[in-house]
Amino acid sequence: MSEKQLLKGNIAIAKAALNCGCSCYFGYPITPQTEIGEFLSLEMQERNLAYVCAESEIGAINMALGAASTGAKVMTSSSSCAVSLMQEALSYACSDELPIVLVNVMRAGPGQGYIFPSQGDYNQSTIGGGNGDYKIIVLSPSNVQECIELTYKAFYLAQKYRNPVILLADGLLGQMAEPAKLFDNPYPNIDNTSWILNGSNGRKSRSIHSLEPSQLKLNQHIFNLHKKYQAIEQNEVDYEEYLCDDADIIITSFGSLARHSKAVCNHYREKGIKMGLFRPKTLYPFPYKRLNELSKKTKLFIDIEMNLGQMLRDVRLSILSNAQVSFIGKPVGDWLKKEELINAIDNIAKEQYASI
């Protein structure tokens, strides 16, 4: 297990899920994530685990909802336009406090778009398309190694907070193979015996439901959920800082695109320009506080995304009027290359600082 091997992102996610005890997978095919379901189909059947080729993504996420109520570690995977179909059940799962891991390997939208990579589901993931006051933890890997690490973390956080977690990968990450180490799951199992549905043998019967006809009780339930989200925001913010300490310019970027952003930083550092990269690994909870601290000593932030400015909103909410914020983005397709980014940044910088 300790040796590095050449792994595709989708396969890495599937292997990590199996490694940490995922016993239920429900899915429906959609490119570019289909290998996750294909890989798990044989592995899970051979282990007598639960695997259903669901009739639709609606079927898949609702099977996940039921399976999660038994305390099992449950995963479904899909992509963008099909994740749209799951929004109803995600809202239920939040109210029901059910741990579900949803892997979204993003493709291009809106609508059917195409199978090109994109980061267009930042809003769908972090804000959500379901109804009501709910939050979903969103983890953003930037390489295949992190696909493994964050899959483990997704299962752990889902169980710890009894809340759905989205692992937000993208088509590039899902389809790309690179060396990664499939280490053992580092997280403990969470005791769930106080709430799972396994028959009322020897105890009072339980119910899990979101319907609540009492205004008082429904308000209380939502306040309780809110408190949980506050705890998540307090405890689980995760990010990577690269050369940010002395930076005059900080790039903000998430997911696999952040790797190009890092290369851009190196390019400017070689030219003596103090540039750093700030990469949120949790898109919810977003690292508002740390980014706000950095904004007090940094002149310019450049947000780079493979969409037309979705994380940009959270970046601006962090930085407020402390520093200038510029944006470079492209909605779909070939990732913005280092050279393209340097060209765009040179243009931004020329407007801001005559010295570059």
Next chain:
Amino acid sequence: MQVFSTPKTIKENSSFTFCPGCDHGVALKLVAMVLDELNLQEQTIAVASSGCSVLLYDFLDVDCIESPHGRACAVATGIKRAHKAQGNNKFVFTYQGDGDFASIGISESLHSALRGENITAICINNTNYGMTGGQMGPTSTLGQITSTSPLGRNKEYHGFPIKTAEHIALCDGASFSARVALYDVKNIINAKNTIKKAFEYQKEGLGFSFVEILSSCPTNWKLSPQDSHKKIEEELSKTYKLGIFKDIKNE
């Protein structure tokens, strides 16, 4: 003299909140009696759905989860399979309305039957959306006046109703599919025996078992409870024939 007591699986001191004369109460009591008789209470997970059937967990003393509207069979699939993967054989049934099972949820329902999921679905067919005030549903009969078919259901304008139990019977994965009614004692006893058979088929691991129950909705039909039962006996059970449409043991 036989004295009837509340089934063990009905929660103590609970009182049904259904409209006066509604058959939901009778149907739920039958379900509870059968769970008692088969000694299933402590190994059951029930799946409630949206509509009048949603408050199942207020009345039945079993573990219970509410499903999003129409998705009960998918949720039940997840529960049954997840327990099986953990080495446990639990008893899982859904309790749904006809709108839930046969309209918004027909994909989840039919595919669960096709896959032969080893679960049981109980579908209360009262030919309208009761909770929202009696709109036209998938089972509203031709000519039926509802709040959204004020001139009566018209086959050219609205299309045809669905015969759910017959559709389920066509699924290779279904072990049992039947339609029963509750308009008199004879039918109530038959309904109970039919539910029992459906539950037993799941216990035996035979695959998807299904019971459609023709039920009265006096409030939205704008009829007295007695006239509602008369309507089921004289009209509805002619359109929706009572009987067993699939029995894997008799094939």
